[in-house]
Amino acid sequence: MAENKILYIYRTLHAHYGVQGWWPFINGGYHPSEYDYPKNEAQVFEICLGVILTQNTTFTSVVKSLTNLHVMNSLGYKAIKNMPLDELKSAIKPSGYFNQKATYILEFISFFEKLNDKIPSREELLHVKGIGPESADSILLYAYKQPEFVVDAYTKRLLVHVGLIDEKASYHTIKKFMEEEIQEEVKESQELVILYQEFHALIVAHAKLFYSKKPYGVGCFL
DNA sequence: AGCCAGGCTACCG
DNA sequence: CGGTAGCATGGC
Numbered sequence: 001m002a003e004n005k006i007l008y009i010y011r012t013l014h015a016h017y018g019v020q021g022w023w024p025f026i027n028g029g030y031h032p033s034e035y036d037y038p039k040n041e042a043q044v045f046e047i048c049l050g051v052i053l054t055q056n057t058t059f060t061s062v063v064k065s066l067t068n069l070h071v072m073n074s075l076g077y078k079a080i081k082n083m084p085l086d087e088l089k090s091a092i093k094p095s096g097y098f099n100q101k102a103t104y105i106l107e108f109i110s111f112f113e114k115l116n117d118k119i120p121s122r123e124e125l126l127h128v129k130g131i132g133p134e135s136a137d138s139i140l141l142y143a144y145k146q147p148e149f150v151v152d153a154y155t156k157r158l159l160v161h162v163g164l165i166d167e168k169a170s171y172h173t174i175k176k177f178m179e180e181e182i183q184e185e186v187k188e189s190q191e192l193v194i195l196y197q198e199f200h201a202l203i204v205a206h207a208k209l210f211y212s213k214k215p216y217g218v219g220c221f222l
Numbered sequence: 223a224g225c226c227a228g229g230c231t232a233c234c235g
Numbered sequence: 236c237g238g239t240a241g242c243a244t245g246g247c
Contacts (some may be wrong), residue, residue, distance in 0.1 A: 056227060058228075065243090093243085212227080
């Protein structure tokens with residue numbers, strides 16, 4: 001059976017850049033080819049925290065913020081909840097928008113505590129202030145291993161450039177398109193999760209090189 | 223020096 | 236509804 005274009009893009013990126021091993025942790029770093037992360041509640045929360053901090057920011061800036069919290073022995077929801085607001089803001093300053101993000105983090109923590117280790121639904125996540133569609137999907141995919149494809153600005157640029165979606169396509173449209181294309185070939189949930197995780201990471205790795213500045217897609221081999 | 227980063231909310235027409 | 240200003244720091 002002929003592979004569809006989306007799966008072709010995935011195979012090509014994977015062959016080119018190799019396994020990405022997202023999500024990275026402060027403790028443990030990258031873990032390519034190991035998909036049993038997160039291993040505990042602390043790692044689940046660290047991913048959620050990283051998702052909020054990385055909104056419209058580079059992950060290297062996020063690592064600085066997470067490291068600040070870590071050296072203060074405060075890289076956990078209980079510690080963050082109990083620390084002075086100014087200390088939190090100062091710790092996450094490198095990631096930008098620290099006033100907003102401090103509020104978002106505290107909002108998320110009160111939501112997270114009420115979960116009692118249950119997996120949140122996408123709808124529930126979207127009701128938390130500061131969690132939009134991409135953050136909700138990132139949390140579900142990387143922290144909770146749910147098969148939700150993550151769409152970001154890079155994904156859209158790439159798909160527009162190769163002519164698979166329209167410039168005006170919404171987040172939802174792009175997400176459903178990707179999920180349907182991929183599920184033509186991959187049905188099993190566990191396999192789907194790993195593919196979604198790697199695919200999004202590969203798109204980011206590739207797009208950093210060819211889709212960061214206009215005109216987008218110059219030199220892209222897809 | 224200016225543009226961009228792994229977005230989201232609030233508010234506008 | 237769709238479109239956009241504002242949010243803030245750091246890297247190149």
